[in-house]
Each structure stands twice: as C-alpha cells, then as structure tokens.
Amino acid sequence: MENLLNNPMLQSSLLPLLISLIVAGVVGFSSAKGQRFAAIAVAISALATIIVISGLSFPPKATSQKLPYLIMAGAIIGLLVDALNIKGWSYKLVSLIIPLGMVGWLFGARFNSMDLVGGFYLIVITLLAILTLWQGDNQRNRIDSGLKLLFISGGLGAILLIGSSAMLAQTAFGLMAAIGGLLLWNWPKFRFNIGASILFPIVAILSAMAAQGLFFTKASGIALLLLMPLLLIDLIMPRIPLLNRAATPMTRALSLGAIGVMILPVAIGSALLLTETSGYGY
Template sequence: MDLHHPLFQAFALPLVVAFMVTGMLRGALGPVQGRRWAAAGVALAIVGSAAWILGWRLPPGSLTERLPWIYAIVALAGLGLEAVHAGRRTEWLTASILWALALASLAAQALPLMIGLWVLGTAVIRAVLREHAARANAAAILVVASLGLAAIAMTSGSALLFELSLALAAAVAGCALWLWPFVRIAFGAAGALVSTLAWLALTLATALLTEVRPLTLLLLAGAFTAGPLVHWGRRRLQRAAPPPSASARTWVEPLIVAAVAAAWVAAALAFAQWGDTGTPDAAMDDPYYKPRW
C-alpha cells in the first residue's frame, strides 16, 4: 500500500482520522463535554493531512510550505476559544485577526486588494459561524465548497492544491457524519475555525499560483451564502405554512443548503470552463511539486 498515493493522503487519511477521532472524543469525554470537543477531530485531520502532504519546513519558504503552520496556529486558537466557552462574536473577531495575519504571511499585494480579500474572508467566516453548531449546515457548505475548489485547482493545473482541497473536504466530511443525519456532536470553534480559514488560505493559494480568474473564485465563495438564502426562504414559507419540525430542520435542511451551495459551485466551474483558453500553462503543475498519479 502506497501511503503517499493521492487517494490515501488526500481522501482516505483525513476522512478516517476525522471520523474516528471525532467519535473517540465523543465517547471518551461523555455526552456533554464530548459533544463540545468532538469537532477537534476535524482540526487534527486537517493539520495532519497537510503535514503528511507538505511536511514541516522550518523556516517555511514557499506559500504552500506555510500552510501547515497556519493550520496548526488556527487549530490551537480554535481549541483555546472552545476551552473558554467564547461567544460567536469573539470567535469571529479572533478568526478575522487570524485571517489578516494569514494574508500578510501568504500574499504581499497592494493594500486595497488586501483589504478587499480580508473583507471577503471575514464575510465567509461570519457565514460559517452564524450557522447553528448543532446542525450540519456549515459542514455541508464547507464540504461542497472544498470539493468545488479541488475541481477548480485541478482544471487550473495544480495537482498539489487539488490534493489539499480534497483533503479539506474529506476531513470536514468525516466530522459531518456525526452531525448528519443524526446530530451527536456540535460543530464548534474547535473545528469550524480551522476548516474555514483553511478554505480561505487554499482559495488564496489557488488565485496566486494558478491562472484561474478571480470571478471564478468569487462565484465559488458565493457557496457560503447558501445558509442565509435557505434561512430567508424558510422564513418566507413559514408565513404561508406551518413551521417545519425540529427533526426536519436537522435532517432535510442541510441537504437543501448543500444543494444551494452546489449550484454556486456549478456556476463557478461553468464559468471557469467557459473562459478556458486551452493555453499550455493550464496543464502545468506547480514547479516544485511532482504528483504521484
């Protein structure tokens, strides 16, 4: 068995680690504390898979070599916020500061562009954190958006970013299996922060290292509006019909949210294909990466 095969290190490893560690934390810590801390399994899977693929370089040189360190710092911050029972506003402020630091570390661009990227990132963070921690909505959006990012990275010629994005989707999916169809944990700061900032960092890396057009990534970021759109539609429907049961919200609603997010992803992929010029650069991979296909 090749432990460095892409199917293992970018799919099987993060999926199994996230699922097993989440379940072990849930069982070992009990129904109350285990429910709170179980989402740390996704943080371990994300950091572990990135380190497995990229390794730990000290000091980190290239943009991708910095990603495992950024993931680890954000994961520790998420654990700290969970330990102090931080509120959603505190989580959002902390994540926004971490995103600003990540931007400064990963990209040295013009100040107006950096501010725009920071604002976009904070909007994505808010969209994730405003979702109820005891539902699978946020996890569903992150899985769909990460799969879309993986597809865009591959069509843009980067097998490395494809693997990293697929690993992120697999890690969140492994944790989401404990949230859907039956809710047994909470997707709190221990998992939500590192998942969201990992997606933002990979999106930034895709924009900087490939020829993908910015509008494609903006359409992909639109997937994070799926939650607010579904909530708005539900409120409109409640005016004309009885409200759905609690079980319907936890079982059916994540599917609807995932479908809306998938529509945004499909639009981004269609736009990317429509604007594909077929140049040789689109088939090139990162010059420092040799994929094992």
C-alpha cells in the same frame, strides 16, 4: 502500506476521511464535554493530509510551506475559543486574528508589488473569511457551517485543478474529505458542535489556498468569486418552495445540500470557460 500512502487519490479522500471520522468519534464520545471539541478532528486530519502530500518544513519559507503552521495556529486558537465558550463580540474580535494574520504572514511581502486586481481579490477573500467565521458563532449547533465548508472545499479543489495546480487541488479535496468525516457523525442526527475548533483552522487554510491559487496559478478569480453564494445557502433555503419546509437536522442538511449542488456547477463551469488551458502540474 507505503504505496497506499503515496496514492494521490487515497491521500485526498480515504485517508483524511478515516482520520477525521475516527478522531471525531473518539473525542466526541470520550466525555460529556467531548462533543464541543470533536470538530478538532478535521484540523488534525487536514494537518496530516497536508504533511503526507507536501511534507513539513521548518522554518517555513515558501507560502505553501506555511500552510501546516496556519492550521496549527488556527486549531490552537479555535480550541481555546471553544474551551472558554467565547461568543458574541468577543468571538468576533478574536476571529479577526485568523484572516488578518494569514494575510500578513503569507502575503505581507507582496503588498508593495501587488496590483489593484490582486489587492481587490485579497481583500475580498479576507472579508469572506471574516464573514464565514462570524456566521459560525450562531451556527455551532447546526450543520450549516460544516456544509458550507464542505462545498467550498470541493469547489475550490475543482477550480484549482482546472487552474493547473494539482497539489493545491489535492489538498482542497483532502479538506473536503476531512470535513465529510465529521459531518457523517452529524447526519442524520446532529451530535458534535461545529465550532471554532473547525472553523478557525479550516477557514484559514481555505482562504490561504484561494489566495495562492490567484497569485501563483492560473485559477480564475471570477470562478472563485462564484463560490461566494455557498456562504448564503442557509439564507437562500427559506426562500425556495419545498426546501423551506425542512424541519429536522436530516431534512435541513438535504435542503442545504441541494442548494450547494446547484451552485457548484456554475462556479466550476465558469472556471472551465475562463481558465487558460494547460497541464495539471504540481
């Protein structure tokens, strides 16, 4: 068993998938209100995956050591938002806490020494995190937000791996598997809400990892920016013939997935072209 847990492939695939799948099922079917909170399974799975991969340090000092606590904070706030059913402008205001808090806690000490390019990328990442959270306010009963996070996690993992950060890449692929565990319950039939319980912690961790990749690895900033269209797949779909005819949760997921599959190779391919080659180190 110990050898299995130490296997990087299992740590970033089967382990997070099973944890998310099992916890989501237990929570989602536990009561009438369970479907509102089932998405917390993704945060639980992500937290377990990160601890298995890189451990848990207290007090956290390095940026990477703060990632588990970022997930915990996001999950707690997300649960409160879902429990209180916060929506509209109240939701938008609360959702600012996550990206702004992430930037301040993880990178506040770098502000004075940050160059213009680094500052630009950090601002873009923060704004995209806010956009993703705001989009989710109106997509709790659709699979859209979950698919966006799934594809972004996979794309980020590939770009980080190309940028010589195997540990961050492994974590991103673990997030992808954890999200997949929840989405398996929501396809072909949609069962569990995709609310703040998943959005707050996962958007926080993805944003933090993207910024880490830019500042501490050789990951291509342009390649990361090319993941941006993944946030718009729900707006792109109605403009594409055949795909715009999706009328059920099953066909909508397939149509959105088809667009995501077309976008990912562009970002990953650009990473291969633009990233300086080196070993995939931890």
